[in-house]
Amino acid sequence: MRLENKVAIISGGSRGMGAVEAELFVQQGAKVLVGDVRDDEGRALVEKIGADAVYAHLDVTSEDDWAAAVKKATDRYGKLDILVNNAGVSARGTIEETSVEDWDRVMGINAKGVFLGTRAAIPEMRKAGGGSIVNISSQLGLVGMAESSPQYQSSKGAVRIFTKSAAIQYAPEGIRVNSVHPGPIVTPMTEARRSDLAMQQVMVSRIPLGRYGESEDVAYGVLYLASDESSFVTGGELVIDGGWTAQ
Amino acid sequence: MVERPPRLEGKVAIVTGAGSSGEGVGNGKAASILFSREGAKVLLVDFQEDRARETLQIIQEEGGVASTLQGDMTKLDDCERMAQTAIERYGRVDILDNNVGISQRGTVVEISEDDWDRVMTVNMKTIMLASKATIPHMIASGGGGAIVNISSIAGLRAHSSTPYSASKAGVIGLTFSMAADHATDNIRVNAIAPGLVYTPMVAPRMNDDLRQFRSEAAPLKSEGTGWDVGYAALFLVSDEARWITGICLPVDAGLTAVHPGTYTPMNQQTRF
Numbered sequence: 001m002r003l004e005n006k007v008a009i010i011s012g013g014s015r016g017m018g019a020v021e022a023e024l025f026v027q028q029g030a031k032v033l034v035g036d037v038r039d040d041e042g043r044a045l046v047e048k049i050g051a052d053a054v055y056a057h058l059d060v061t062s063e064d065d066w067a068a069a070v071k072k073a074t075d076r077y078g079k080l081d082i083l084v085n086n087a088g089v090s091a092r093g094t095i096e097e098t099s100v101e102d103w104d105r106v107m108g109i110n111a112k113g114v115f116l117g118t119r120a121a122i123p124e125m126r127k128a129g130g131g132s133i134v135n136i137s138s139q140l141g142l143v144g145m146a147e148s149s150p151q152y153q154s155s156k157g158a159v160r161i162f163t164k165s166a167a168i169q170y171a172p173e174g175i176r177v178n179s180v181h182p183g184p185i186v187t188p189m190t191e192a193r194r195s196d197l198a199m200q201q202v203m204v205s206r207i208p209l210g211r212y213g214e215s216e217d218v219a220y221g222v223l224y225l226a227s228d229e230s231s232f233v234t235g236g237e238l239v240i241d242g243g244w245t246a247q
Numbered sequence: 248m249v250e251r252p253p254r255l256e257g258k259v260a261i262v263t264g265a266g267s268s269g270e271g272v273g274n275g276k277a278a279s280i281l282f283s284r285e286g287a288k289v290l291l292v293d294f295q296e297d298r299a300r301e302t303l304q305i306i307q308e309e310g311g312v313a314s315t316l317q318g319d320m321t322k323l324d325d326c327e328r329m330a331q332t333a334i335e336r337y338g339r340v341d342i343l344d345n346n347v348g349i350s351q352r353g354t355v356v357e358i359s360e361d362d363w364d365r366v367m368t369v370n371m372k373t374i375m376l377a378s379k380a381t382i383p384h385m386i387a388s389g390g391g392g393a394i395v396n397i398s399s400i401a402g403l404r405a406h407s408s409t410p411y412s413a414s415k416a417g418v419i420g421l422t423f424s425m426a427a428d429h430a431t432d433n434i435r436v437n438a439i440a441p442g443l444v445y446t447p448m449v450a451p452r453m454n455d456d457l458r459q460f461r462s463e464a465a466p467l468k469s470e471g472t473g474w475d476v477g478y479a480a481l482f483l484v485s486d487e488a489r490w491i492t493g494i495c496l497p498v499d500a501g502l503t504a505v506h507p508g509t510y511t512p513m514n515q516q517t518r519f
Contacts, residue, residue: 027251164504171466171501183490208430213490220487229482232442232475234467235504239494243430246423246493 001029002227007077009033009069011060011117012087014042016187017136020215021084021222026052028223030082033073035060060087060113066120073124080124082226085114085135085159090189091149103151110155111162118166122175130174134225135163136218137179139241147199156181160237167235176234178225183241185213208243253286254485259388260342261333263320263377265291266298267473269447274397275346276302277477282344283311285481288337291315292329294347320347320373326380333381339388342484343381345374345396350448351410363410370414374421382434391433393484396422397476398438400499415440419495426493435492437483442499444471465500 008025012018013034022032026049035058036042046053054076056069073080088110091102114135125131140148141156163179170177184190184203194200194212204210221240224230239245260282267273272280275293282289283306291306293299296317306313316332318325333340351358351366374396385392401408402415422438429436443461445453453461462470479498482488497503 167501168466168505172468174467176467208427209433209435209490209492210431211490217488217490220482221491224478224482224487229478230475230498232444232467232469232471232498232500233479233496235501236497236499238491238496240488240491242490243426243492246426 002223002229003082004029006030006081006226007073007079008082008084008226009035009073009080009117009121010084010086011035011058011113014038014045016189017182017185017215017218018084018086019045020219021086022053023049024216024219024223025082025226026050028227031077033069033076035065035069036087058087060085060117061108063116063120066116070120070124079128080121081128081131083117083121083131083133084222084226085117085133087113088136088189091152092147092193093149095150098150106149106151107155107158110152111158114159114162118162118177122170125175126173131176132226132230133166133175133177134222135159135177135179137163137181137237139181139183139239139245141179142181142237142239143245163237164235171234176230178230178233178236178238180218180221180225181237181239181241181245182218183207183213183244185215185218187215206244207241208247211242213240213242253284254481254487255282255285255287255342258287258341259290259333259337259339260287260344260484261290261292261329261340261377261381262344262346263292263318263329263373264346264348265289265302265315266293266295267301267447268298269450271447271450272473273446273448274441274444274473274476274480275344277473278344278346278480279313280305280309281477281481282342282484283313284309285485287342289313290329290333290336292318292320294319320377321368323376323380326376329377330380330384334384340381340384341388341390341392343377343385343392343394344480344484345377345394347373348397348448350408351414352408354409358410366410367414367417370411371417371421374418378425382429382432385434386432391435393488394425394434394436395480395483396436396438398422398440398495400440400442400497400503403440403497403503422495423493430492435488437488437491437493438495439476439479439483440495440497440499440503441476442471442497442502444473444476444498446473465502466505467500469500471498471500
């Protein structure tokens with residue numbers, strides 16, 4: 001198994017890509033702490049997965065929640081090897097339509113959340129002798145799209161370069177940090193956009209492989225980066241977008 | 248625990264440059280062995296077939312299914328014979344790992360026209376020819392396919408190897424375009440850009456000091472191997488990457504993610 005004896009934290013793990021990653025990680029031998037603000041869904045998920053998963057309430061903008069989640073994972077499973085900063089929110093609108101509150105909320109969850117998670121996890125990874133951090137950015141952290149929003153795109157761009165900053169700082173301690181850049185994926189987060197059929201058609205027309213991605217498509221990329229198979233990969237950006245940005 | 252099937256179960260793979268040019272394990276040899284371990288049948292193609300036989304021996308000792316073929320990938324006839332052979336021996340073809348490549352140093356002032364043409368032919372045209380011959384069979388096999396092209400960080404950065412860099416940058420452009428051209432056939436095309444990995448290809452011009460220097464040039468300060476590149480290829484050609492096409496994945500210990508300060512001194516000394 002590819003994650004045997006590894007301990008992982010996955011933020012935003014109650015549903016969507018995070019939930020699929022949690023199940024896949026456990027199948028591959030890891031112990032997983034699922035963190036989320038959706039407590040009912042998160043508890044139901046870990047109950048379904050079994051003894052190798054535990055839930056913690058985790059608002060990624062809260063330093064206290066991060067400290068508690070890291071403590072819970074290490075108390076229960078003895079160490080921490082992997083962090084997937086998966087929690088995120090979407091937003092749509094022009095720059096003129098965007099309020100300061102909108103900006104701060106999205107930047108807080110999508111960008112500051114990654115910083116806080118990384119900062120909380122590093123000391124435990126150091127104790128474990130190394131680790132792997134996978135930050136979920138977006139293809140919209142690489143290229144512009146009219147139907148997105150300034151705060152979403154900025155937050156995902158921030159995740160991209162934060163990843164490289166963290167990678168160079170912690171490489172000497174054997175902690176690898178990479179970003180993943182999904183295109184449009186079938187998840188609860190993209191439900192509103194997908195329910196607009198005209199919009200859905202526009203999105204699919206931009207994807208060379210001709211379909212939305214599934215959470216599983218992203219989860220396997222995260223698995224590769226989390227596992228020792230990628231032990232020579234850090235500071236990288238893995239694009240999983242059906243070919244969108246290659247055009 | 249759910250027992251998962253091997254990651255390339257039922258697949259047939261062609262690896263070009265499947266042998267290594269010296270002792271040890273290069274990118275093509277590592278990919279061939281890993282593809283086999285994950286259940287693929289592998290056609291091991293090399294200009295020097297005896298090199299491919301060494302890879303075959305390892306695969307057979309592990310109980311895998313593979314065979315060798317002599318082929319010059321700079322010749323379309325050989326590429327077509329290669330694709331035909333895969334069909335004849337294994338019934339289909341799903342995966343093509345374009346791994347053939349040579350080093351070529353020098354500035355544009357120093358390089359001879361013949362050497363320039365040779366490196367562009369071996370490193371880039373071989374990918375076009377092998378893909379040209381194989382893609383129709385992938386389509387005919389049903390289900391599409393996956394192609395992985397071995398580029399280099401030299402295609403992304405100055406590398407004291409100008410002709411080599413140009414050819415490897417060409418591989419990245421070729422990858423993006425092939426990905427777009429063949430997406431509707433469900434053929435995925437991706438590139439890997441290995442960093443300063445220690446392989447039989449670079450070994451002849453290495454000494455202990457230079458090896459040490461290269462190992463420490465990237466943030467992770469570890470020496471990469473053909474296996475690191477092989478695992479990336481395994482991921483990209485498997486169905487786990489079924490929604491990934493048109494990317495270039497550096498496997499470089501962080502070298503291209505950071506300020507080039509650790510890297511340029513070597514350029515100035517042309518130490519590669």
